[in-house]
Amino acid sequence: MRIGVDYYPEHWGRERWEQDARLMLKAKIKVIRVGEFAWSLYEPKEEVYEFAWMDEIIDFFGKKGIKIILCTPSATPPKWMIDKYPGILAEDIHGNTKLFGTRKHYCFNSEIYREKIRKLVGLIAKRYGKNPYVEGWQIDNELGHGNTARCYCEECRKKFIDWLAKKYKTIECLNKSYGTVFWSQIYNSFDEVIIPKAGTCFDFDSGTQGQNPSLLIDYYRFCSDSIISFTKESVDIIKKYSDKPCTSNLLDAAVNSGTGIDYFKLSKELDFVSWDNYIEFQWGKAKMETVSRDHALLRSYKKKPFWVMEQQSGPCGWSKMGPSPDPGKLRLWTYEAVANGADTVVYFRWRACTFGAEQNWHGILGHDGKENRRYAEIMRTGEEMELLSLRVGSLMPKARAAIIKSFDTEWCHTIFQNVEGFQYDNLLLSFYKPFYDMNIPVDFVQAEDELSEYSLVLAPALAFVSEEAKNNLESYAAKGGTLVITFRSAFKDEYNRMLPQTIPGPLAELTGVKVNDYDPQFEKSTSVAGIFGSGTADIWCDIVTPEDAEVLGLYTESYFAGTPCLTRKGTVYYLACDLDDKARSNFTKYLCNQAGIETRLYEQEGIEVVDTTDGKNHVKFILNHNNYNTVIAVNEEYTDFLTDQKVVNTIKLEAYGVAVLGKHLR
Structure with missing residues (x-):
């Protein structure tokens, strides 16, 4: 169990890296994620590739003892590519083309786009696949985020037709399966089949779609399959050159309802799953049970420990900010993730950026790059996690x-x-x-x-x-x-x-x-x-x-x-x-x-208790989500692994406090 951080060394001068590395090591940060939005640095002009900048990053931080999660940069195709190949841009349900200027504006089914990213991923994987400092790989970034899983362009329609033809074999079978006799929708050939854009019956405000529901669910399946196929392509290329594990940072269930990817199927293509956990930000505050549910989903996709690839570390938002996490919450949220199956928690981000769309998205450090109370809290957490990892292995709850x-x-x-x-x-x-x-x-x-x-x-x-x-x-x-x-x-x-x-x-x-x-x-x-x-x-x-x-x-x-x-x-x-x-x-x-499932002793509002095991040791996490001190009853004698103190009958926790209780030390 350990902590890491999402880092953008390209945003800062080379002279700052030494200070950042020193502060990371002081906080027991073991791994950094880099490169997910760096396509224009890798390929500033078509077929002109530059890797010296990434060589320097990996070599510098690797030699300091910090491992690298290297990302494929497919989330942000560069401007020259959009200008030369505008067909790679996705279309929304109304037929409007997405524009350059933000991110994830590409169509997953664009052959030009796929060929471009296949080549770049191959070059990156070949160059860094055996690098001892590279610990693993992240494919793309937040696949499907921002309603981008479903494109409605002509290239998608053509590939959807191929998908349908493979599934149904004959147009007669499709017509029968869809009930196209309703509203005179009968197709004479697969070439006639539409993709379900917004039609005359579409009413976004009332949630009315109006298209054939069989067509709709098949299109949703097709779009999900397209993203999974896209992901598999990058994984397969990386595996030619590297034996290090591949992941992709998934999204929580509430967002995932609009993401449109079957995460059970996607997870089969990944060596482990990870996700992005934002609890209090511009768009709202998550309830305690919601965060717990999302962790449960993540550990369930592969029935094994997962990572939090982006863990909130400060006030965040784009056009405006959510609240600054109260002292103790960053540590609490970290242990909540570990208790529920995460063996690595990576904070987003190291330092708040002074430019771009995420200026308001704070990290561990503020815009000034100086140590602050959030850094002190992360440093405490990193020290504790390092000691905890010496006593127990990766922990998972055992659900009945x-x-x-x-x-x-x-x-x-x-x-x-x-x-x-x-x-x-x-x-x-x-x-x-x-x-x-x-x-x-x-x-x-x-x-x-x-x-x-x-x-x-x-x-x-x-x-x-x-x-x-x-x-x-x-x-x-x-x-x-x-x-x-x-x-x-x-x-x-x-x-x-x-x-x-x-x-x-x-x-x-x-x-x-x-x-x-x-x-x-x-x-x-x-x-x-x-x-x-x-x-x-x-x-x-x-x-x-x-x-x-x-x-x-x-x-x-x-x-x-x-x-x-x-x-x-x-x-x-x-x-x-x-x-x-x-x-x-x-x-x-x-x-x-x-x-025959025992109900627990600890039904106290705001107190989360999670019993876990690493296969040899049993560890009980007690997490106080309340903004006040409290006392919790325990029914056995334990050792608190964070303090080495004996715990008998009761334990007192400070506001947002944590106890990690074990039976014995290894």
């Missing part, structure tokens, strides 16, 4: 509960939102929060994954269930696994069409219920009561008839009062509605009890 996450389902619910207020990732977060509040770790899985290690699996609003997923869920339940299926599940097919079956379609036998009708909760709510106590449904109500399932909850008002809102068949629950926070929390406690 899992939530199914499906990108196909996410896109399905994005295309048709179901009802105002329904948002898939927010729904998953609402199911995650009670576990977070009880300090019970949760993994995210796909419905087709091996589930036997989990005592409890929740499948919120799993719109599309493949035959493989159906069989897997049935097998899991048959072996005694506790499974929760919710409203808006198993009502669509893989083409984003409604199933001509009574909901929950392929899961009807498993759940023992049928959904006769439903009531979207548009500008209303419905009261419910059951084993979870009393509460309200504010988004959706399925009106259910139990076939061979017992009733555990009822609607208590509306025309369907007295009908079930929660049933159970064996160990399989069907939750027919959403629940308010209190009822959902009670239901989660009930489920944990039924699944």
Whole structure:
């Protein structure tokens, strides 16, 4: 476990590097990420390549004992390239061409762009692939950020047609699968197929798209596949010259809903995953459970430790700033990442830049480059992490509960939102929060994954269930696994069409219920009561008839009062509605009890407790997210690895304080 920093030596004079390296080493910074926006330095003119500047950077910092994560610079193609090859620019959903002047303005399917980056990546990898100071590689930067995953240019349309032809074989098959008889959309050949730009029915403000939903979800899949293919190309080139691991910095779930990449599929092409973690910035403040959920997602993509490649280190924003993190928060956020599966935390950025679009995005150091309270806090953290890494290896929570996450389902619910207020990732977060509040770790899985290690699996609003997923869920339940299926599940097919079956379609036998009708909760709510106590449904109500399932909850008002809102068949629950926070929390406690998952001693507001292991040692992190001192009960005797003090019965933590408790030292 260690810390690093994102560094831009090209932004500062050569004479400053010595001071920066000295301060980094003093703070126990072990690695720097460089080069993600440097294409115009590598290739200032077409086919004119310059590497001496990067040679000097790698050699200078490497000899100081600081390792390098070297990035491919594809996020910012240079101006000369745009001028000569304007076709590499992406088009938005309205057909407007993106312009030079910011970043990520390229089309992932542009053959010219891909050929240019293939050549440059090959030259970089060949030059630095065996360099002992280069520890790993980052592909691009924040793939899909800023609504750039989906381009609507003519080159994308041509490649989409090839993608469709490979998938459907004949245009007759596509027409049947899409239901193009609706609105006279029948195609006579693949060449006629459009890409789903904004049409006459498009209304961005109300979320109305109006295009064929089968076409839309296929286009979303195609765009995701295009980015994954692009990433794989760079990885494959690097692997010809280097045996060092490759990653790409992913984004959190809230942003990812607009990023449009299937991270489970993308992660297969990477040696490890990393992500960018901004908690309090211009665009808002993340809730504690949201950050925890995002860490859980990252460790779930490959079921192994991950990196935070950009960790907030100061007040940040573009046109305006978010708050300056209170003293203690940078250290707290670092340990929160480590507790949840990160073995390297890299801060963004080393020093606030004095020019460009991110002048307001502060780093560890301010614009003056001098030591400050943030640097002192990072230095303390680096020293602690260095000592901690001598005692234990990379730590991961061991989860017995899992939530199914499906990108196909996410896109399905994005295309048709179901009802105002329904948002898939927010729904998953609402199911995650009670576990977070009880300090019970949760993994995210796909419905087709091996589930036997989990005592409890929740499948919120799993719109599309493949035959493989159906069989897997049935097998899991048959072996005694506790499974929760919710409203808006198993009502669509893989083409984003409604199933001509009574909901929950392929899961009807498993759940023992049928959904006769439903009531979207548009500008209303419905009261419910059951084993979870009393509460309200504010988004959706399925009106259910139990076939061979017992009733555990009822609607208590509306025309369907007295009908079930929660049933159970064996160990399989069907939750027919959403629940308010209190009822959902009670239901989660009930489920944990039924699944044999122990609820914790540490249910104290603002206190996050994470039990972890490196395979040999068990380590308990206690994190105080409150702005006041507090005392937490502990039920065993520990050693605090950060202070070497014995901990018995209770531990006192300062505001934003951290304790790392272990059983013994190695």
